[in-house]
Amino acid sequence: MTSQVRDDSGVRGxxxxxxxxxxxxxxxxxTKWTSMAxxxxxxxxPQEVRFAELQRRMPGVSQKMLSVTLQNLVRDGLVTRRVEPTAPPRVHYRITGLGLSLEAALAGLRAWAEEHMAEVDRANELGHWAEETA
Incomplete structure:
Protein backbone atom coordinates (compact mmCIF):
# COMPACT_ATOMS: atom_id res chain seq x y z
CA MET A 1 0.00 0.00 0.00
CA THR A 2 1.36 3.43 -0.89
CA SER A 3 0.63 6.76 0.76
CA GLN A 4 -0.37 9.19 -1.94
CA VAL A 5 -1.40 12.80 -1.62
CA ARG A 6 -2.76 15.23 -4.19
CA ASP A 7 -1.00 18.58 -4.54
CA ASP A 8 -2.46 21.84 -5.88
CA SER A 9 -1.72 20.80 -9.47
CA GLY A 10 -3.70 17.58 -9.07
CA VAL A 11 -0.57 15.43 -9.24
CA ARG A 12 -0.44 12.65 -6.71
CA GLY A 13 2.66 11.98 -4.65
CA THR A 31 14.20 17.46 12.51
CA LYS A 32 14.45 18.58 16.12
CA TRP A 33 15.78 21.98 15.05
CA THR A 34 12.85 22.59 12.71
CA SER A 35 10.42 21.60 15.44
CA MET A 36 12.08 23.94 17.93
CA ALA A 37 12.33 26.89 15.52
CA PRO A 46 2.57 37.60 15.12
CA GLN A 47 5.80 39.26 16.32
CA GLU A 48 9.16 38.79 14.65
CA VAL A 49 12.09 37.09 16.35
CA ARG A 50 15.72 38.00 15.75
CA PHE A 51 18.28 35.35 14.89
CA ALA A 52 20.15 35.77 18.19
CA GLU A 53 16.93 35.33 20.18
CA LEU A 54 16.08 32.16 18.27
CA GLN A 55 19.54 30.80 19.00
CA ARG A 56 19.20 31.71 22.70
CA ARG A 57 15.82 29.95 22.94
CA MET A 58 17.10 26.80 21.19
CA PRO A 59 19.81 25.40 23.50
CA GLY A 60 22.43 23.36 21.69
CA VAL A 61 21.80 24.64 18.17
CA SER A 62 24.90 25.91 16.38
CA GLN A 63 24.82 29.13 14.39
CA LYS A 64 25.33 27.14 11.17
CA MET A 65 22.55 24.62 11.91
CA LEU A 66 20.12 27.38 12.86
CA SER A 67 21.00 29.28 9.71
CA VAL A 68 20.43 26.21 7.50
CA THR A 69 17.17 25.38 9.31
CA LEU A 70 15.86 28.92 8.84
CA GLN A 71 16.91 29.00 5.19
CA ASN A 72 14.89 25.82 4.59
CA LEU A 73 11.87 27.19 6.45
CA VAL A 74 11.98 30.44 4.46
CA ARG A 75 12.42 28.58 1.15
CA ASP A 76 9.44 26.36 1.97
CA GLY A 77 7.20 29.34 2.78
CA LEU A 78 6.88 28.45 6.47
CA VAL A 79 8.79 31.49 7.73
CA THR A 80 9.48 34.99 6.40
CA ARG A 81 12.83 36.76 6.74
CA ARG A 82 13.40 40.50 6.99
CA VAL A 83 16.82 42.15 7.04
CA GLU A 84 17.42 45.61 8.47
CA PRO A 85 20.21 47.34 6.54
CA THR A 86 22.29 48.16 9.60
CA ALA A 87 25.90 47.35 10.40
CA PRO A 88 25.82 44.53 11.28
CA PRO A 89 22.49 43.65 9.63
CA ARG A 90 19.62 42.74 11.95
CA VAL A 91 17.74 39.71 10.69
CA HIS A 92 14.16 39.05 11.81
CA TYR A 93 12.00 35.96 11.27
CA ARG A 94 8.23 35.49 11.48
CA ILE A 95 6.16 32.36 11.06
CA THR A 96 3.64 32.33 8.19
CA GLY A 97 0.12 30.93 8.19
CA LEU A 98 1.50 27.80 6.54
CA GLY A 99 4.10 27.57 9.30
CA LEU A 100 1.40 27.89 11.96
CA SER A 101 -0.44 24.98 10.37
CA LEU A 102 2.78 22.95 10.60
CA GLU A 103 3.13 23.94 14.26
CA ALA A 104 -0.25 22.36 14.99
CA ALA A 105 0.96 19.05 13.56
CA LEU A 106 4.35 19.24 15.27
CA ALA A 107 2.70 20.05 18.61
CA GLY A 108 0.89 16.72 18.47
CA LEU A 109 4.11 14.90 17.67
CA ARG A 110 5.97 16.66 20.51
CA ALA A 111 3.15 15.82 22.93
CA TRP A 112 3.31 12.16 21.90
CA ALA A 113 7.10 12.12 22.38
CA GLU A 114 6.86 13.75 25.80
CA GLU A 115 4.15 11.31 26.90
CA HIS A 116 5.93 8.18 25.66
CA MET A 117 9.62 8.97 26.10
CA ALA A 118 9.91 6.99 29.34
CA GLU A 119 8.40 3.93 27.64
CA VAL A 120 10.78 4.27 24.70
CA ASP A 121 13.73 4.61 27.09
CA ARG A 122 12.63 1.48 28.99
CA ALA A 123 12.30 -0.46 25.74
CA ASN A 124 15.83 0.60 24.77
CA GLU A 125 17.20 -0.41 28.17
CA LEU A 126 15.49 -3.80 27.99
CA GLY A 127 16.79 -4.48 24.52
CA HIS A 128 13.41 -4.58 22.79
CA TRP A 129 15.27 -4.19 19.55
CA ALA A 130 15.41 -7.98 19.54
CA GLU A 131 12.48 -9.97 18.24
CA GLU A 132 9.93 -10.76 20.95
CA THR A 133 9.10 -14.38 21.68
CA ALA A 134 5.57 -15.49 22.41
Missing part, protein backbone atom coordinates in the same frame (compact mmCIF):
# COMPACT_ATOMS: atom_id res chain seq x y z
CA UNK A 14 3.94 8.72 -3.24
CA UNK A 15 5.77 8.84 0.08
CA UNK A 16 7.53 5.58 -0.76
CA UNK A 17 9.02 7.01 -3.97
CA UNK A 18 12.51 8.42 -3.15
CA UNK A 19 11.92 11.24 -5.67
CA UNK A 20 8.57 12.28 -4.18
CA UNK A 21 8.51 15.93 -2.98
CA UNK A 22 6.45 14.83 0.03
CA UNK A 23 9.32 12.66 1.16
CA UNK A 24 11.85 15.47 0.76
CA UNK A 25 9.61 17.84 2.72
CA UNK A 26 9.18 15.33 5.55
CA UNK A 27 12.96 14.95 5.71
CA UNK A 28 13.27 18.70 6.26
CA UNK A 29 10.42 19.25 8.72
CA UNK A 30 11.13 16.10 10.73
CA UNK A 38 8.70 26.55 14.44
CA UNK A 39 7.59 26.37 18.10
CA UNK A 40 9.59 29.46 19.11
CA UNK A 41 8.30 31.44 16.14
CA UNK A 42 4.70 30.27 16.68
CA UNK A 43 4.84 31.31 20.33
CA UNK A 44 6.05 34.78 19.27
CA UNK A 45 3.47 35.14 16.50
Missing amino acids: DLFDPQCPTRRLLDRIG VKVLAEAS
